[in-house]
Amino acid sequence: MLQPEDFDFLQKSLPFWDRLSAFQKELLSREARINRFAQGQTIHSSENECAGVLLIKNGFLRTYIISDEGREITLYRLDPGDICILSASCVLQSICFDVFVDAETDCEIIRIGSPLFSRLSSENVYVELFSYQLAAERFSDVMWTLQQILFISFDKRLASYLLEEAARSGSPLIRTTHERIARNMGSAREVVSRMLNYFSKEGLVSLSRGGITIKDPKRLRSLIS
């Protein structure tokens, strides 16, 4: 049985709590378990049974895949308050891959076992929706990682390009097009536009028909180093 404090944590962590029937609430309160894992311990892997849904009370988890040669690629990390869903991948029919989950520090975790989660998920569409939404968030994390792995720091390259151009012209206004920057940098216009829009939202530059104006050279410079 969970301690009252852990029960509170469980309830607050699960957005579908109010959608559960009284019986489902009771089941969950009775069957969820508090588990402790030591730093470095593997909590979930494709070789063992599906660990279930993990609510991180304390500590940090790391999710990764392993290559044939034993190389580890970290996909994302989870913090206190986060919920690990890929450790319940056996419950999610649309997820057909498996990952490793390690305790990156000592961890205190509330675990909803796979059979229970599978039952709740099939009985209650809001539980199922929750699990797939969470999976979509992790999808976003993985896409971010993929871009980091494949595309190295374009923000730095663009920042230094803009500063050089401004220095060359002696004015914060750089009269050019995204297309021309892309050509000069050996990139694609879409990529340049995306990063310039990001710079603009961050207040580093302003964009206009005539070109690009550097608004905050100091912060732009700090991107490079």
Next chain:
Amino acid sequence: MLQPEDFDFLQKSLPFWDRLSAFQKELLSREARINRFAQGQTIHSSENECAGVLLIKNGFLRTYIISDEGREITLYRLDPGDICILSASCVLQSICFDVFVDAETDCEIIRIGSPLFSRLSSENVYVELFSYQLAAERFSDVMWTLQQILFISFDKRLASYLLEEAARSGSPLIRTTHERIARNMGSAREVVSRMLNYFSKEGLVSLSRGGITIKDPKRLRSLIS
């Protein structure tokens, strides 16, 4: 308005159809559109408005991201009968990245626009669940691609690419260029050409102006396992 044949296709493609109210069904039938795209056309990108949910009646779609050097990384392809959901990423709050979707061949598509899909999704939990389950399937595709990119040696990757292309076209002749293969595989043309020349010397394929012909599918397959 959709033709009766397209309406049938719409209805059969959407697993949540029977969960819709009469009014929602009517709305969907009235507002879904048949769209045609020419080979190579970009259907969805981060720069344009969210295209919405795309039901592929005929043709093939390719989903990819672009690197800072303008290199395209194909994430996955979609076949007739598949549904493209990341083109409606603006509707999915848990998805916070964007991709490009191109018509790889001439395509006939039934499109459910984003505002309509957003409305249905907020009114009907089964529509929302459907979209996240579909996103989870694409997550699985991306994980597969990620492993291909990171882990599998290039000869295996190229062998499995060629076999898949031949299976897709139903012919041992794959009409394509080394450049296009490189783009689809997230590689460089030089690397593809070198490996194809090696395959050709080994008698696995023959190379011609028109494309690549698979000569020994059995040995090509044995490379993969």
